[in-house]
Amino acid sequence: MAEYSLKQRFVLDTSLFLSEEIRIEGETLEAALYRLLDAIARAKLALGVSCYMAPSVHAELVGILHDRGVDEEIETQLNTWVIKKHPARYEVMVPAAVVHDFVHEMSDRVNRGLRVSEEAVRRAGEGDEDPERVVSDLRTEYRTELRQGVLDSGEDFDLLILARELDAGIVTEDTGIVDWAEDFGLRYLRGRDFLPLLDAYLSGTGRDDPLD
Structure with a gap:
């Protein structure tokens, strides 16, 4: 062959x-x-x-x-x-469009992360839920909003x-x-x-x- x-x-x-x-x-x-x-x-x-x-x-x-x-x-x-x-x-070289989209996406994800955090603070303030459960849910939701599908390492x-x-x-x-x-x-x-x-x-x- x-x-x-x-x-x-x-x-x-x-x-x-x-x-x-x-x-x-x-x-x-x-x-x-x-x-x-x-x-x-x-x-x-x-x-x-x-x-x-x-x-x-x-x-x-x-x-x-x-x-x-x-x-x-x-x-x-x-x-x-x-x-x-x-x-x-x-x-x-990395295309400028890729960097632009990355910056825009991260800005949007930070805002979503803030909303998740604000909701967790409200839930904790109401006192109806176990604080540890609130923190656990916050970690999961925050990780999803900020890290899932993004270039983060x-x-x-x-x-x-x-x-x-x-x-x-x-x-x-x-x-x-x-x-x-x-x-x-x-x-x-x-x-x-x-x-x-x-x-x-x-x-x-x-x-x-x-x-x-």
Whole structure:
């Protein structure tokens, strides 16, 4: 068979590795991660498919895996087959329209957060509800109004900037990042579809045998 390379690039989000969507029935997190990283390794070796992570995203993922007691070999495989690269924050241009929309959205979300807080104060002042319940509801509603679906972390920003820099597709299960990828004009792929895509690439070129 003639040599063949897809030369595709993907930037991977933390949510890809942690999502239940990448597991088959009855599969543990570790088993799913080994299967995912094996496919990434084979796609890199056989087809030239490159996967990247921003260091901030990598650190976030590794910290979560440590907290969950995942086999340390997973981190070794991650470091071997996924390239860590800092995004060129001073070189990548972001459309002014995106920044304008972000400022407008954050202003609107702050106002909504204030209304949620005001309502909580009124409820607490009436004295008819458990204060702890009021605080719990406030936290939930406030988080929804201010954070759900918005670009609210350095890790998310690094992911988008790195993908724009590399002209790479984003792989994520985070709907908020999907929305921003569309605004940035970036290609994206749901995490649940990434393994089937790599498997299709490999089987289509006759290189679907697992690594030894």
